[in-house]
Amino acid sequence: MKTSLSESKKKKNLPAAQRQEVLLKAASEVFLEKGYAATSLDDIIGRAGGSRRSIYAQFGGKEGLFNALVTKIASQALAPMRQEIDKETDLREALFAYAESILSALFTPTVLDLSRLALADGARFPDLAKVYFASGPGSAVESLTRLLEAAKNRGEIQCLRCDITASQFVGALRDNLYLQVLLRLRPAPEQEERAALVTSVVEIFLHGILTARPKPQPMVM
Amino acid sequence: MKTSLSESKKKKNLPAAQRQEVLLKAASEVFLEKGYAATSLDDIIGRAGGSRRSIYAQFGGKEGLFNALVTKIASQALAPMRQEIDKETDLREALFAYAESILSALFTPTVLDLSRLALADGARFPDLAKVYFASGPGSAVESLTRLLEAAKNRGEIQCLRCDITASQFVGALRDNLYLQVLLRLRPAPEQEERAALVTSVVEIFLHGILTARPKPQPMVM
DNA sequence: CATATATGGTATTTCGCGATACCAAGTCAA
DNA sequence: TTGACTTGGTATCGCGAAATACCATATATG
Numbered sequence: 001m002k003t004s005l006s007e008s009k010k011k012k013n014l015p016a017a018q019r020q021e022v023l024l025k026a027a028s029e030v031f032l033e034k035g036y037a038a039t040s041l042d043d044i045i046g047r048a049g050g051s052r053r054s055i056y057a058q059f060g061g062k063e064g065l066f067n068a069l070v071t072k073i074a075s076q077a078l079a080p081m082r083q084e085i086d087k088e089t090d091l092r093e094a095l096f097a098y099a100e101s102i103l104s105a106l107f108t109p110t111v112l113d114l115s116r117l118a119l120a121d122g123a124r125f126p127d128l129a130k131v132y133f134a135s136g137p138g139s140a141v142e143s144l145t146r147l148l149e150a151a152k153n154r155g156e157i158q159c160l161r162c163d164i165t166a167s168q169f170v171g172a173l174r175d176n177l178y179l180q181v182l183l184r185l186r187p188a189p190e191q192e193e194r195a196a197l198v199t200s201v202v203e204i205f206l207h208g209i210l211t212a213r214p215k216p217q218p219m220v221m
Numbered sequence: 222m223k224t225s226l227s228e229s230k231k232k233k234n235l236p237a238a239q240r241q242e243v244l245l246k247a248a249s250e251v252f253l254e255k256g257y258a259a260t261s262l263d264d265i266i267g268r269a270g271g272s273r274r275s276i277y278a279q280f281g282g283k284e285g286l287f288n289a290l291v292t293k294i295a296s297q298a299l300a301p302m303r304q305e306i307d308k309e310t311d312l313r314e315a316l317f318a319y320a321e322s323i324l325s326a327l328f329t330p331t332v333l334d335l336s337r338l339a340l341a342d343g344a345r346f347p348d349l350a351k352v353y354f355a356s357g358p359g360s361a362v363e364s365l366t367r368l369l370e371a372a373k374n375r376g377e378i379q380c381l382r383c384d385i386t387a388s389q390f391v392g393a394l395r396d397n398l399y400l401q402v403l404l405r406l407r408p409a410p411e412q413e414e415r416a417a418l419v420t421s422v423v424e425i426f427l428h429g430i431l432t433a434r435p436k437p438q439p440m441v442m
Numbered sequence: 443c444a445t446a447t448a449t450g451g452t453a454t455t456t457c458g459c460g461a462t463a464c465c466a467a468g469t470c471a472a
Numbered sequence: 473t474t475g476a477c478t479t480g481g482t483a484t485c486g487c488g489a490a491a492t493a494c495c496a497t498a499t500a501t502g
Contacts, residue, residue: 116340122405123337133401137400138397155432156432157430158430161417161421164396164417165425165430167396168394168421169393172389172393174395175385175392176358176359176388176391176392178392183343183354185354196385197385197389200389201389204386204389204426205425206429206430208427208428209378209380209427210378210428211379
């Protein structure tokens with residue numbers, strides 16, 4: 001019946017170790033695409049080959065399978081959000097570079113899917129929520145914090161709590177846009193739109209929006 | 222058997238209209254608490270009284286019930302995010318007031334639950350996602366945009382796209398904190414912490430973080 | 443080649459829950 | 473009071489999917 005689908009890549013009777021890898025990979029893809037509840041074991045088996053038996057033998061069931069891969073997925077998928085920053089280069093340059101890389105990482109399809117997964121199923125799987133935040137937004141903000149603190153020590157900027165400033169910088173980058181994309185109300189922004197957002201954020205954080213820059217002491221008149 | 226639970230408030234044989242109200246109220250609570258999938262009709266009936274029959278007679282089923290209330294819930298629950306701003310008062314004052322009210326609205330338990338609901342089930346119920354965004358974050362940013370444009374017209378600030386600036390202001394307010402609370406990684410911030418965030422955001426958006434305010438031309442020495 | 447072991451595939455069981463049906467009990471009108 | 477109608481409560485059905493069991497088939501070992 002359904003075995004008619006051309007048997008594309010169904011390798012047969014793999015040894016346990018390989019089968020486990022293939023299962024984990026397929027499961028990652030499906031869970032990310034459809035979420036935990038909407039994914040059935042048949043979906044996974046259909047993609048990975050193998051049988052229910054191997055899943056239960058190696059992972060104990062659906063929950064076990066999910067728990068076995070969720071940490072690894074999260075850490076891998078969020079790798080683009082953990083780029084280290086060169087603390088020595090010009091602050092403005094560094095902020096631009098950081099903002100661009102974070103922003104494009106945020107709108108990566110895999111990152112979006114993982115974010116939706118964490119938000120939807122984080123309650124049932126607390127580890128997912130923890131790992132997601134720690135290895136994504138959390139660590140992104142940490143490296144920015146270090147950048148800001150370096151600049152502060154050089155006297156270039158003033159911020160009482162650089163960690164708060166860093167977190168707000170990332171928040172400003174996310175904008176309402178990230179929310180809209182998560183909600184599937186609009187597609188992810190292309191390069192051009194992202195660049196506009198980055199410029200706006202960096203400009204604001206460096207100079208503020210007051211026209212009177214400070215327009216300070218000298219009453220020029 | 223289970224009828225032993227003290228029959229607290231189970232009013233019996235209500236007329237259709239009243240029963241419908243009670244059902245909607247109970248359903249709102251449960252859906253917000255547990256999400257769509259995790260809510261069973263028995264949960265709702267257990268809280269509202271009445272019977273399956275009334276649900277199917279009036280709403281056609283679980284989906285119908287959800288659709289019937291989701292728009293109204295969203296609009297009501299998000300009302301605190303739609304406060305109008307006085308465009309005439311001092312900009313700094315206005316931003317402070319706006320930021321505080323938005324921030325405390327964001328961390329309202331009901332708003333948090335609704336946000337989780339929209340993010341988790343927005344894919345299955347597109348209306349939910351649309352209404353959530355439009356009557357919450359969307360309209361909040363709109364009123365801020367008008368405030369900024371008024372200030373821009375008075376020459377107080379410069380921003381090419383005040384709508385983007387407004388959106389980034391709200392994003393900065395959300396910080397990583399909102400994400401952490403949504404993920405249940407930490408409790409909502411109290412008044413004190415919120416005030417610190419508000420101060421930081423307003424300060425940054427007005428003046429930026431550079432120490433050299435402009436520290437401009439004069440090479441003092 | 444034959445037997446043991448492990449894996450693939452499918453059938454069967456179990457369970458939760460939405461949907462439906464049915465009966466009892468209460469409400470309303472004449 | 474009586475009879476038609478509405479609502480409450482429970483029992484039943486159907487479906488989807490996880491969990492389990494069973495048989496067939498492939499690989500390994502002697």
